[in-house]
Amino acid sequence: MAEFPEEPIYRQLARIGRTLASPVRLRLLDVLDQGERTVEQLSEEADIPLKNTSAQLQQLRAAHLVTSRKAGTRVYYRLADERVSRFLGELQDFAAERLADLREAVSEHLGEVAVLEAVTADELAARLDDPGIVIVDVRPAADHARGHVPGAVSVPLAELRDRLDELPGDAEIVAYCGGPYCVVSSEAVLLLRDHGFRARPLDGGLTRWRRTGGRLRTGAAAR
């Protein structure tokens, strides 16, 4: 048992680290970063058993990383505040910069194309008004309505194949989805390229867009 005078302080500090030490909890935080969810939604969306989801949420709440509100029979969880999202981003950047294994896991998950040719959030922000660019939100329409990159068209991945004719063949297409490690936009990009479009994914998805200060627009699908 280590015992130095400042031990109680560092023990408390370590609570934050410990809370961020579980893949399951980090995953839940990333989903919650998309917006408020019920326990059941979280369990399904993150593909984690319900019991386990609830148990981990208790820990996140104990560390004040999330808050919950009860509405009727359901409990909605959300990130405690803006700073949690920001800190999460810092952790991800810090880890990516440091762990080659992480970068490798990411590129294996997303595919080389997505990683190497992704548009950064800054780059996209600078070209928002460029008429030669078309931004496609490939998430479910409900997510799009809740908040999207200004000017983005909602074309859920499932509908993309049937709506290819809505996209101008001569424009550069930027596709994005939700979380930082979401593969949906990569799949969309591959599909688009197969049909002759010039397409690239948005690096880090909407999560990073938001974290780097990108504006959001809510409301009905633009177009």
Added chain:
Amino acid sequence: MAEFPEEPIYRQLARIGRTLASPVRLRLLDVLDQGERTVEQLSEEADIPLKNTSAQLQQLRAAHLVTSRKAGTRVYYRLADERVSRFLGELQDFAAERLADLREAVSEHLGEVAVLEAVTADELAARLDDPGIVIVDVRPAADHARGHVPGAVSVPLAELRDRLDELPGDAEIVAYCGGPYCVVSSEAVLLLRDHGFRARPLDGGLTRWRRTGGRLRTGAAAR
């Protein structure tokens, strides 16, 4: 066993969190933030058994948070780079903002006076040229020589009682020591007040001074 598609990614991310999940390792990182140290120095300064110190350092190195170099029969460890120090600061701020228990542990450790009446690094930076202020570095002289706040006088705590006459009675004194949770400056402040001086500690010590962009000066004791 939780298994979702992104699991490998989050498992890697969690490695950083896990590494920061131990009071012992956090303590070692804070000492290393003061500068390069050998295993033995770390063990002594952090008051952690040597074997354990070595074992934890291996983990920190595996996570690329520290690097080591061998000189003769000793091994010197240091933080891997500037960003580790910065991230550590962010973690501490984030945790302090979130965990009441942490704030409580800190104020209990440092004493109410130190916490409530501390001078912030920004405040001190703004008043560096104020002639009505005297900055006292109460760390060992060797530490002072390695780097100190510009204009600071080196008066190790052990010598402070005998050198009170070197300090102007009408000035405001700011005392500081090393790490963010170092109590030495608080003790100095209490001693000074007992002798009629107006004294306040520097919040977060030299560590926070450095992290918030404060300049350092090296070399022989100023005076």
Added chain:
DNA sequence: CTAATATTCCAAAGAATCATAGAACAGGGG
């Protein structure tokens, strides 16, 4: 080469966490 010192490797006991099964609880609809 041998001895002495600093550090790390290896292994095992002890402590802390994780995942999950079963019971319990709280709102809302009937």
Added chain:
DNA sequence: CCCCTGTTCTATGATTCTTTGGAATATTAG
């Protein structure tokens, strides 16, 4: 009021991490 649904609480084996003793390694001094 009672039942149904969503969620949390309690308990437990499995797993992983921490700590530490003993052996091993590496470097310098002599």
